[in-house]
Amino acid sequence: MKIKSIIQSTALATVLLITGFTHAKDSKTLDVYWVDxxxxxxxxxVTPAGESILIDTGLPGDRDPSRIHKVATEIAGVKQIDHLITxxxxxxxxxxxxxxEQKMPIKNVWDNGIPKRDPDGNANSSFLLRIKPYRSMQVKKRNVIRPGIKLPLKQTENQPEVRIQCIAAMKKFIAPPKGSSLNPLAEKVKWIKExxxxxxxxxxxIVELGDxxxxxxxxxxxxxxxxxVTPINRVGTVDVYQVNHHGLDYSNNAVFIQSLNPTVSVMNNGVTKGCGAATFAALNSANIKVMYQLHKNLRSDIENNTDEKFIANLTKDCDAHHIHMSVAPNGKKYTINIPDRSHSRTFNTRNK
Ligand SMILES: [Zn+2]
Incomplete structure (x- = not known):
């Protein structure tokens, strides 16, 4: 019996060595799952205290809610969404x-306030139809978020603070950190059509655990x-950059990414969406160590994919593999893995 349990715990230790950190919640890691x-x-x-925060919910229809629900319940081990940020x-x-919300309870919703009219200025009737189910959700509390607001997250003992703070909303921004100086990259910004x-x-x-x-x-x-980020960088630097707007070139200003200076990027692109040439140029200009993608981009006119070993899904009819990141309980390092491809790599959190 004893020998068996020693063998089992040795096997478990080996698994932990391979995957970096366990994501069982008693280990107090901070975990992020990019659902395809x-x-x-x-x-x-999922925070060290086990609270779940979901940022965006994909498209309507069974596919995306089912995928999110599956990762949440079967992989991350949570039963409800404590905070949804739209x-x-x-x-x-x-x-x-x-x-x-039909599959699992959603407690708190944070958004910009449901617009009364189509925020893009398109036909209002179709927007009102699209937004109706969102408006009808049964949730505990709806909140309009503003720059500077921190989500009320539970903290754990003997571990650095976990924070999720709003940096920008409705084109309004958090105040620059005290004593910050002018961004030397400011004059290199190429402004585009508004x-x-x-x-x-x-x-x-920004999601933080310690540093x-x-x-x-x-x-x-x-x-x-x-x-x-100009004339003053209000964001500061980051370790991990979720590539804005799925990697479309209308986003991902090179000066912005250089100013954030991330070690790793994760792009939530699709089979034919994202992976823009200018986005890749901007990411490359920021000396990112590893660029991850949720999907291999299969557009015929495109050669802008990262190395296949950093892509979670390679085919059109994919099995919706996710990307997982586990931040060590002290926030000093983090491991990104693609479970299906047995890829795992650990990075040190940079001094900031
Ligand atoms: Zn989008």
Whole structure:
């Protein structure tokens, strides 16, 4: 009996060595799961205290809510969504919320406030139809988020603070950190035609555990990105950058990414969406160590894929493999793995 349990614990230790950190919740890691919602948003965060925060819910229909529900319950081991952040009111970000809420409880919703009219200025009647299920969701509390607001997260003893703070919303920004100086990259910004769609209104958050910092900025577009980091960088640097707007070139201003200076990027692109040439040029200009993608981009005109070993799904009819990140309990390192491809790599959190 004893020998058997020794063998079992040795096997477990080996598994832990291979995967970096366990994501069982008693280990107090901070975990992030990028669910494959085929070029929409669906980023699930589980805090050391076991609270779940979902940023965006993919498209309506059974596919995306089912995929999110599966990763949440079967992989991450959570039974409800404690906080849902809807970055903006495009269908690939809010569309799956109502169906997900039928599968598991959603407690708190954070968004920019449901618009009364189509925020892109298109036909109002179709927007009102699309938004109706989202408006009808049975949730505990709805909150309008503002820059500076921190989600009320439970903390764990003997471990650095976990924080999720709103950095931008409705083109308004958090105040620059005290004593910050002018961004030397400011004059290199290439301004583009102003974006009048709801993308520019996206909620952006920074997720932190101690020194570790992760950026999720929804579909923020280039001029808003530039205003966030110039003339003063209000964001600071990050370890992990979720590539804005699925890797589309209307977003991902080079100066913005260089100013955030991430070690790793994760792109929630689709089979034919994202992976823009300018986005890759911007990511490359920021000396990122590893670029991850949820999907191999299969557009015939494109050669902008990262190395296949960093891509979770290679085919059109895929099995929706997710990407998982586990941040060590002290926030000093983090491991990114693609379970299906047996890929796992650990990075040190940078001094900031
Ligand atoms: Zn989108």
């Amino acid at each position: 919602v085929e070029g929409g948003g669906g980023t699930l965060i 970055t903006h009111f495009h269908i690939d970000h809010f569309g799956g919320a109502a169906e997900l 974006d009048t769609s709801d993308n520019a209104n996206s909620i952006a958050v 570790f910092r992760f950026w999720d900025g929804g579909d923020l577009t280039q001029n808003t990105e530039a205003r966030l």
